[in-house]
Amino acid sequence: MDNDNQEETRQHRDAMQSALDVLDTRYFKALCEPTRVAIIKNLIRIGACDVSTIAQGLAQDRSVISRHLSILETAGITTSRKRGRQVFYDLDGPYIVQKLTLILEAIKPMAEICKPFEEYDQRTIPTRKAMKKLRE
Amino acid sequence: MDNDNQEETRQHRDAMQSALDVLDTRYFKALCEPTRVAIIKNLIRIGACDVSTIAQGLAQDRSVISRHLSILETAGITTSRKRGRQVFYDLDGPYIVQKLTLILEAIKPMAEICKPFEEYDQRTIPTRKAMKKLRE
DNA sequence: TTAATGTGTGCATATATATGCACGCTTTTA
DNA sequence: TAAAAGCGTGCATATATATGCACACATTAA
Numbered sequence: 001m002d003n004d005n006q007e008e009t010r011q012h013r014d015a016m017q018s019a020l021d022v023l024d025t026r027y028f029k030a031l032c033e034p035t036r037v038a039i040i041k042n043l044i045r046i047g048a049c050d051v052s053t054i055a056q057g058l059a060q061d062r063s064v065i066s067r068h069l070s071i072l073e074t075a076g077i078t079t080s081r082k083r084g085r086q087v088f089y090d091l092d093g094p095y096i097v098q099k100l101t102l103i104l105e106a107i108k109p110m111a112e113i114c115k116p117f118e119e120y121d122q123r124t125i126p127t128r129k130a131m132k133k134l135r136e
Numbered sequence: 137m138d139n140d141n142q143e144e145t146r147q148h149r150d151a152m153q154s155a156l157d158v159l160d161t162r163y164f165k166a167l168c169e170p171t172r173v174a175i176i177k178n179l180i181r182i183g184a185c186d187v188s189t190i191a192q193g194l195a196q197d198r199s200v201i202s203r204h205l206s207i208l209e210t211a212g213i214t215t216s217r218k219r220g221r222q223v224f225y226d227l228d229g230p231y232i233v234q235k236l237t238l239i240l241e242a243i244k245p246m247a248e249i250c251k252p253f254e255e256y257d258q259r260t261i262p263t264r265k266a267m268k269k270l271r272e
Numbered sequence: 273t274t275a276a277t278g279t280g281t282g283c284a285t286a287t288a289t290a291t292g293c294a295c296g297c298t299t300t301t302a
Numbered sequence: 303t304a305a306a307a308g309c310g311t312g313c314a315t316a317t318a319t320a321t322g323c324a325c326a327c328a329t330t331a332a
Contacts, residue, residue: 028168079252093250114229116215221329
């Protein structure tokens with residue numbers, strides 16, 4: 001299948017490109033913090049709400065929650081609106097789903113391209129000769 | 137629409153539950169580190185490869201890359217296989233896609249439930265009376 | 273067998289991030 | 303107008319994570 005090599009290279013390059021475009025570190029960073037996930041949980045439960053109320057069930061100080069909400073907003077996960085002296089935050093459901101959909105679409109080709117060893121035989125691992133070439 | 141309240145509550149509760157079940161902090165944590173993303177990029181480009189070669193294009197020490205690979209493996213993103221004195225790592229494309237698919241499916245209802253303010257009018261924000269109730 | 277190569281891990285350290293408190297600002301309430 | 307409530311931010315600090323080096327272990331090469 002040596003004549004497939006070029007096509008496969010292009011396939012790899014395209015997959016890499018779209019995967020990289022979509023691997024938004026900031027988005028994942030926003031979602032990898034336990035307290036922020038707890039905030040999201042609260043917002044799903046009680047809907048649009050002001051900072052103090054959101055912070056109520058949580059262990060951290062209100063100011064800390066305020067910062068987390070800011071991070072979530074920067075990542076596009078929440079939106080805010082001011083009313084009087086309080087600021088209401090809410091989840092941006094449509095954006096969250098859209099973002100995740102884009103990521104999935106971009107990543108999908110990897111299911112075909114990057115199959116783990118188990119589904120292959122030894123040949124998946126580069127030969128020693130090929131390894132030497134990679135080193136140069 | 138007061139008679140919809142109960143149904144809506146159930147809808148919220150279900151959405152919250154499935155969202156929480158799927159918000160795997162470890163998975164997102166693995167993907168939120170720039171160096172780890174760089175490793176993933178390399179793996180897409182060159183396929184299954186040993187640690188030293190993967191580390192070659194990167195700024196960090198080989199031992200650091202080794203640790204990152206371990207984290208990625210714990211998250212299910214990579215798999216490893218030993219051959220002689222070297223250990224080959226590879227992306228687990230199918231698992232990555234499957235995991236992301238599950239997350240998306242669980243999150244999807246939020247697009248309907250958690251619409252941000254812009255699509256609503258003032259009533260989305262709890263009344264002052266409702267706020268008082270929440271505080272109790 | 274001896275030397276060389278490839279890995280992972282303990283350890284100390286650097287860097288990033290989360291946290292709490294105090295404060296100033298704005299808006300509401302009395 | 304004065305007091306109170308709700309927010310966000312500066313700052314110091316705690317905690318988590320990433321990094322590099324040295325080393326021990328396993329495997330291969332000479």
